[in-house]
Amino acid sequence: MADHRSRMPEIEEVKEFEEVVINIDRVARVVKGGRRFRFKALVVVGDGKKRVGVGVSKGADVQAAVIKATAVAKKNLMEIPIFNATIPHDVNAKVGGAKVLLKPASPGTGIIAGGTVRAILNVTGIHNVLSKSLGSTNKVNAAYATLEALGQLKAKSEWTTSKNEKAPAKKAAAKTTKASAKTKPEGDK
Numbered sequence: 001m002a003d004h005r006s007r008m009p010e011i012e013e014v015k016e017f018e019e020v021v022i023n024i025d026r027v028a029r030v031v032k033g034g035r036r037f038r039f040k041a042l043v044v045v046g047d048g049k050k051r052v053g054v055g056v057s058k059g060a061d062v063q064a065a066v067i068k069a070t071a072v073a074k075k076n077l078m079e080i081p082i083f084n085a086t087i088p089h090d091v092n093a094k095v096g097g098a099k100v101l102l103k104p105a106s107p108g109t110g111i112i113a114g115g116t117v118r119a120i121l122n123v124t125g126i127h128n129v130l131s132k133s134l135g136s137t138n139k140v141n142a143a144y145a146t147l148e149a150l151g152q153l154k155a156k157s158e159w160t161t162s163k164n165e166k167a168p169a170k171k172a173a174a175k176t177t178k179a180s181a182k183t184k185p186e187g188d189k
Contacts, residue, residue, distance in 0.1 A: 017045040018123045019070050022116055023139045024062055041065035042116075042140055045073040046123025052150065053077040054120065054143045078147065081155035085127040088156050093148035097136030100145040105130045116142040124150070 023042040028035040039062045046052040055072030059065030081088055086104040093100055100117060105128040111121050113131040116139045121129060133142055 017047055017051075017074065019043060019045050019073075020119050020123060021066055021069075022119050022143065024065065027058065039065040041069040042143060043069040043073050044120050044123055044143065045070060045077070046120075046125070048123060049125045050079050050082060051077045052080065052120060052124045052147070054147050056140055078151055080124060080126075080150045081153050082125055083156055085125075086129055087126060087150075087153055088159075089153070091149045091152045093145045093152060094135070095145040095148055096138060096141035098138055098141035098145045099134040100142065100149050101132040101134065102146075102149050103130040104128070115139070117146050120146045120150075 021041060021043050025040045026037055027040050028037050030036075038058050038060060040056065040058045041062070042054070042056050043066060044052065044054050053073040053076045055069040055074070055076065057065055057068035057072050059068055083104075085107065087102055088104065090101070090103045092102070102117075105112065107128055109128045109130070111118055111127070111129055111131075113121055113129065114133060117131050117133055120143060121131070136142070
């Protein structure tokens with residue numbers, strides 16, 4: 001008898017997100033009989049276009065921790081504005097003791113970042129950016145600070161200048177005063 005299963009082409013699962021494990025730590029809980037060890041995973045997921053998420057989770061073994069952290073990251077996806085393969089403007093954020101500064105860069109610069117920040121920016125679709133990590137080197141806090149900085153970005157369509165904000169307000173105020181002056185009833189003369 002021939003085995004028909006071997007002839008069937010395998011359907012490869014197309015992954016929507018790129019997953020990167022940034023860090024794995026062994027953590028311990030002290031109990032009466034000694035220490036109980038578990039693993040903590042820090043994972044970033046991104047679609048390479050505009051969405052990115054970070055997840056942290058613990059598990060009995062490394063594989064379980066990574067799977068749980070990936071699920072957490074997919075639940076916490078955020079969309080970021082990208083302008084000409086870079087970010088639209090400067091941003092900085094602080095989480096705990098970790099501070100992250102991101103600046104737009106000209107085409108051809110590449111991603112100038114280190115460690116955790118680089119891993120996150122690689123999965124976002126941003127190709128040209130300058131960054132600086134200051135303060136704490138805690139990878140979890142640096143990851144959350146990077147996400148907070150990316151969350152502060154505004155799309156170019158949302159930019160306003162102080163002139164544009166004040167001018168419509170002045171015109172609207174002038175129109176209302178003219179309209180109220182016209183509609184005032186004439187009192188006793």
